[in-house]
Amino acid sequence: xxxxxxxxxxxxxxxxxxxxxxxxxxxxxxxxxxxxxxxxxxxxxxxxxxxxxxxxxxxxxxxxxxxxxxxxxxxxxxxxxxxxxxxxxxxxxxxxxxxxxxxxxxxxxxxxxxxxxxxxxxxxxxxxxxxxxxxxxxxxxxxxxxxxxxxxxxxxxxxxxxxxxxxxxxxxxxxxxxxxxxxxxxxxxxxxxxxxxxxxxxxxxxxxxxxxxxxxxxxxxxxxxxxxxxxxxxxxxxxxxxxxxxxxxxxxxxx
Numbered sequence: 183x184x185x186x187x188x189x190x191x192x193x194x195x196x197x198x199x200x201x202x203x204x205x206x207x208x209x210x211x212x213x214x215x216x217x218x219x220x221x222x223x224x225x226x227x228x229x230x231x232x233x234x235x236x237x238x239x240x241x242x243x244x245x246x247x248x249x250x251x252x253x254x255x256x257x258x259x260x261x262x263x264x265x266x267x268x269x270x271x272x273x274x275x276x277x278x279x280x281x282x283x284x285x286x287x288x289x290x291x292x293x294x295x296x297x298x299x300x301x302x303x304x305x306x307x308x309x310x311x312x313x314x315x316x317x318x319x320x321x322x323x324x325x326x327x328x329x330x331x332x333x334x335x336x337x338x339x340x341x342x343x344x345x346x347x348x349x350x351x352x353x354x355x356x357x358x359x360x361x362x363x364x365x366x367x368x369x370x371x372x373x374x375x376x377x378x379x380x381x382x383x384x385x386x387x388x389x390x391x392x393x394x395x396x397x398x399x400x401x402x403x404x405x406x407x408x409x410x411x412x413x414x415x416x417x418x419x420x421x422x423x424x425x426x427x428x429x430x431x432x433x434x435x436x437x
Contacts, residue, residue, distance in 0.1 A: 220413070228286065228295055235286050243279035245410040246418070247271055249400040253411075256395035278418040281425040293356040297348055298424065301377040302417045304344035305337035309378070312336025321382075326389040334382055341381075342374025377420055384419025388412065
């Protein structure tokens, strides 16, 4: 017998609760502490350069590939498909590492690596705060429920801001200057936006892999951040994109 006083499912009113910003950012102290340690280690390796930077990048790439392999083992694919995923992961990590090593050895050296790292970090930080502050529509809730359009816009602004700060402080010594015309400002914003989009794409790709594997994080090495892959997913995708642009430009220039 149906209770007439009980509201039907379609007539029930959904209640939405606004989560305070302090709760949404409760993991910030732990994330910040881990970030400081990571920046200190990577910054020292970058400053020393040479074999130290090469070994550091190689160690991170190997760690990321290990986490990649663990995720693949949790996929449903077996046999050849699983091996193809492993091969693709090795190529993916190797290209990203090679680009980072090549940038440090280039004429711009530290400046070029800082531009890349700074833009990706600016994307992550500003996307984190703007996404949690403003919320709003999700980009791809089935893949990564926490990523919003507000976060992506904030990330694009953050990448552009960090790139501008680096050019202002270090650009003159590396023959890089800000063109304050409308075209120059738009070019800077376009570079920041492209970095944010590619970095977020790398983040989504890793999130998609984790969903297929049925895990929340790629590892537990970094408190508040998860694993190495969780931390450098955006950096890897941007590095690979830079490598692709460089190769295409070389081919076009040679033709």
